[in-house]
Amino acid sequence: MAVTPPEIDDMPDPIVIADNLEKRFDGLTAVDGVSFTIREGQIFGLLGPNGAGKSTTISMLSTYLRPTAGDASIDGLSIGREADAIKKIIGVVPQDIALYPTLTAMQNLRFYGKIYGLGGSHLESRCRELLELMELWERRDDRVEEFSGGMKRRVNMAAGLLHHPRFLLLDEPTVGVDPQSREHIFETIFRIRDSGTTILYTSHYMEEVELLCDFITIIDRGRVIAAGTLRELLKILGEGGVIELEIAGGECPGGLTARLEGHASVTAVKQEKNRLLISSDNSAHSLPPVMRELEAAGCEVASLELYSPNLEKLFIHLTGRELRE
Numbered sequence: 001m002a003v004t005p006p007e008i009d010d011m012p013d014p015i016v017i018a019d020n021l022e023k024r025f026d027g028l029t030a031v032d033g034v035s036f037t038i039r040e041g042q043i044f045g046l047l048g049p050n051g052a053g054k055s056t057t058i059s060m061l062s063t064y065l066r067p068t069a070g071d072a073s074i075d076g077l078s079i080g081r082e083a084d085a086i087k088k089i090i091g092v093v094p095q096d097i098a099l100y101p102t103l104t105a106m107q108n109l110r111f112y113g114k115i116y117g118l119g120g121s122h123l124e125s126r127c128r129e130l131l132e133l134m135e136l137w138e139r140r141d142d143r144v145e146e147f148s149g150g151m152k153r154r155v156n157m158a159a160g161l162l163h164h165p166r167f168l169l170l171d172e173p174t175v176g177v178d179p180q181s182r183e184h185i186f187e188t189i190f191r192i193r194d195s196g197t198t199i200l201y202t203s204h205y206m207e208e209v210e211l212l213c214d215f216i217t218i219i220d221r222g223r224v225i226a227a228g229t230l231r232e233l234l235k236i237l238g239e240g241g242v243i244e245l246e247i248a249g250g251e252c253p254g255g256l257t258a259r260l261e262g263h264a265s266v267t268a269v270k271q272e273k274n275r276l277l278i279s280s281d282n283s284a285h286s287l288p289p290v291m292r293e294l295e296a297a298g299c300e301v302a303s304l305e306l307y308s309p310n311l312e313k314l315f316i317h318l319t320g321r322e323l324r325e
């Protein structure tokens with residue numbers, strides 16, 4: 001008799017579970033029922049435009065803000081009931097740099113280390129290890145006010161890592177950073193992940209999230225609008241590419257969408273007034289039959305664009321707006 005093998009879930013264990021997190025400020029709902037799961041060892045991206053609710057979500061997860069509703073757990077600990085225990089296992093690198101400008105890099109790290117209860121030679125060697133990781137050891141005795149934006153960010157990141165957190169929350173760590181420091185921050189993030197720390201990375205730069213993150217949740221106006229691996233998300237637009245075109249004059253004729261969908265390589269067609277978004281397995285193969293259909297329907301093409309799917313286009317597709325407004 002054939003025996004069906006048991007299903008083996010080889011996904012890493014969840015370390016963070018956000019369950020319907022909600023935060024209201026007076027009349028404004030900043031986070032409106034956000035749920036996600038972050039698995040151990042992941043770089044999890046929270047992508048969204050300004051005001052989407054990224055920092056508010058981070059503040060709730062790091063127990064600085066109490067949710068209006070919903071809950072979240074980190075390593076099995078509830079953010080509502082076990083905040084003190086959570087603070088010991090997470091590292092937070094806030095969006096606004098939190099360093100003392102007149103203190104040196106080393107003095108800033110010592111100060112943060114003491115807050116975490118570290119001291120003595122252990123703290124000294126940890127500060128050195130992290131300043132070396134950030135390539136700032138040579139500058140350890142310089143005042144932070146003399147540092148570039150990228151160098152300050154790197155000291156800020158080191159401060160969040162002093163106590164070997166299991167889970168690191170990075171809130172837009174590349175804003176105001178020169179390209180060289182940005183590259184360095186990316187390399188450091190991969191190294192931190194490889195050393196066993198799970199990372200939540202927020203950004204409104206889709207290229208960064210495409211490059212860094214194993215799993216991406218896109219939020220807009222406090223709500224999750226899409227979630228998945230980069231591949232899964234881009235599939236929403238079509239694996240082989242997208243043909244976007246505008247028909248001259250009024251609306252597309254009735255039945256055109258269905259006829260286009262009938263072509264083998266076309267996977268989906270979305271129509272909005274006189275604009276058509278045609279997802280396909282292979283846009284080079286799809287283009288000739290699409291053009292023939294349009295001609296047969298008496299449509300004149302006003303504009304045509306072929307592109308590979310990316311998160312920017314996906315955001316526009318899902319919301320009708322640009323990610324950077």
Ligand SMILES: Nc1ncnc2c1ncn2[C@@H]1O[C@H](COP(=O)(O)OP(=O)(O)OP(=O)(O)O)[C@@H](O)[C@H]1O
Pocket residue numbers: 025028029030048049050051052053054055056057095204
């Ligand atoms: N303490 C607060 N009091 C009132 N409103 C707030 C507060 N904090 C955030 N908000 C509002 O909540 C919404 C979400 O803000 P949040 O800072 O979480 O967005 P964000 O995604 O981090 O944006 P950005 O990319 O600009 O950092 C915004 O409309 C913001 O004005």
Ligand SMILES: [Mg+2]
Pocket residue numbers: 054055056095171172
């Ligand atoms: Mg923010």
